[in-house]
Amino acid sequence: MVNLLDFDADGLAAWFAQRGEKPFRARQVLRWMHRFGEDSFERMTDVAKSLRAKLAHEAEIRGPVPVRDSIAADGTRKWLLDVDNGRNEGNAVEAVFIPEANRGTLCISTQVGCALDCSFCSTGKQGFNRNLSTAEIIGQLWHANRALGAVKTPGVADEGERVISNVVLMGMGEPLANFDNVVAALKLMLDDNAYGLSRRRVTVSTSGIVPAMDRLRDTVPVALAVSLHAPTDALRDQLVPINQKYPLKDLMAACRRYLEKAPRDFVTFEYVMLEGVNDSDADARALLSLVRDVPCKFNLIPFNPFPQSGYRRSSVERVRRFQEILMAANIVSTVRKTRGEDIDAACGQLAGQVKDKSRRTAVPLHRVAPLSRARTQEIRR
Numbered sequence: 001m002v003n004l005l006d007f008d009a010d011g012l013a014a015w016f017a018q019r020g021e022k023p024f025r026a027r028q029v030l031r032w033m034h035r036f037g038e039d040s041f042e043r044m045t046d047v048a049k050s051l052r053a054k055l056a057h058e059a060e061i062r063g064p065v066p067v068r069d070s071i072a073a074d075g076t077r078k079w080l081l082d083v084d085n086g087r088n089e090g091n092a093v094e095a096v097f098i099p100e101a102n103r104g105t106l107c108i109s110t111q112v113g114c115a116l117d118c119s120f121c122s123t124g125k126q127g128f129n130r131n132l133s134t135a136e137i138i139g140q141l142w143h144a145n146r147a148l149g150a151v152k153t154p155g156v157a158d159e160g161e162r163v164i165s166n167v168v169l170m171g172m173g174e175p176l177a178n179f180d181n182v183v184a185a186l187k188l189m190l191d192d193n194a195y196g197l198s199r200r201r202v203t204v205s206t207s208g209i210v211p212a213m214d215r216l217r218d219t220v221p222v223a224l225a226v227s228l229h230a231p232t233d234a235l236r237d238q239l240v241p242i243n244q245k246y247p248l249k250d251l252m253a254a255c256r257r258y259l260e261k262a263p264r265d266f267v268t269f270e271y272v273m274l275e276g277v278n279d280s281d282a283d284a285r286a287l288l289s290l291v292r293d294v295p296c297k298f299n300l301i302p303f304n305p306f307p308q309s310g311y312r313r314s315s316v317e318r319v320r321r322f323q324e325i326l327m328a329a330n331i332v333s334t335v336r337k338t339r340g341e342d343i344d345a346a347c348g349q350l351a352g353q354v355k356d357k358s359r360r361t362a363v364p365l366h367r368v369a370p371l372s373r374a375r376t377q378e379i380r381r
Helices: 009-018 023-034 049-058 122-126 134-147 175-190 210-219 233-239 248-259 281-290 316-328 369-375
Strands: 065-071 077-082 092-100 103-107 111-113 128-131 166-169 202-206 223-227 267-273 296-302 333-335 350-354 363-366
Touching: 009 023, 009 175, 023 134, 065 134, 077 134, 092 134, 103 134, 128 175, 134 175, 166 175, 175 202, 175 210, 202 210, 210 248, 223 248, 248 267, 267 316, 281 316, 296 316, 316 333
Parallel strands: 103 166, 166 202, 202 223, 223 267, 267 296, 296 333
Antiparallel strands: 065 077, 077 092, 092 103, 092 350, 111 128, 350 363
16 A cells, blocks of 8 residues: 655655546645645545545555653653554654744654764664655654644634644754655645645754755755764764764855755754863864854754763853853854653653664664754754
8 A cells, every 4th residue: 555645745646647636636635634634535525535435445644653652741742653563663763842932843753763873872873774754754743733633624724823833853863864755754844735834944954964965955945953063073073973974164065055045044053062072162162163154053962971972961161151152253052951851852762672784782772862852942933
């Protein structure tokens, strides 16, 4: 059975055309799936009965299956989602919804595990399994809308403010290493017949895969966050190994190119604060030199250690001093705000088991603590 959540608008139209159906039929079904959160063809009342029968025979609408649903005292909600239909209970990902006074942010994953092996990242240390499909990526938003009661009602034109107003691709995995499936999901997020989000309110985070950054700019430019974490190549080579292939000079140039088409006039740089590693006054000044030609803001992320990480969190005073140096140079800098800590939504708790291609022993998978705690917080209008 074909899962129709795997198609963006063009892909769904092509699939319908192969079956002799007109494009407006694909748009009808697209709206029912995404705007109305429907998974039953029979309930798609404005679709011809004969087509509904055909669809029921050939296709399905199947989102990821919730394994656990937790709600924190502050309203943060986390879903552990099975993406392998029970075949491999280790293949689960997390999606986190963070409600705030003026927005609701959903943080979603794009891979099961991660292959980039950043030295401070527990996900990278524990392996990579596979890319998520388009259905599994957009399915996290589809499921969250249904679980939050945020789906639209057929025939009602305006139902007020969105429950989920912002989406950030900052959960498990490197989004740009799963480019095609991520782009298809992004197109659905922006499509008025689906979720109709503004490009300013959808953010992709990357560790700096330069060619894919350029492709994203030319394909579907949304807001961009870059996991920077170091002011020099020598240090970033150790912390973020992809830097050895795409060094800082190339990364900064890619950021400048991206801003030519970006919906925002700045790039957000994510910077995990590691005691005695990258948190000195000299490091802050080196950052100012590095980004002097890149309109940007910084999200400073106090590190939350995991076993055998080898790193310690910078002190509150050191983070404050680091922030002051950046702010004195007129660079907006925020410090992570913790949400959902009582349900481990802040630090990224157990999300199954992952085995990587090197066949290392499977271990409990935790999303990188410092990044996942902050990533859903650093996006500000």
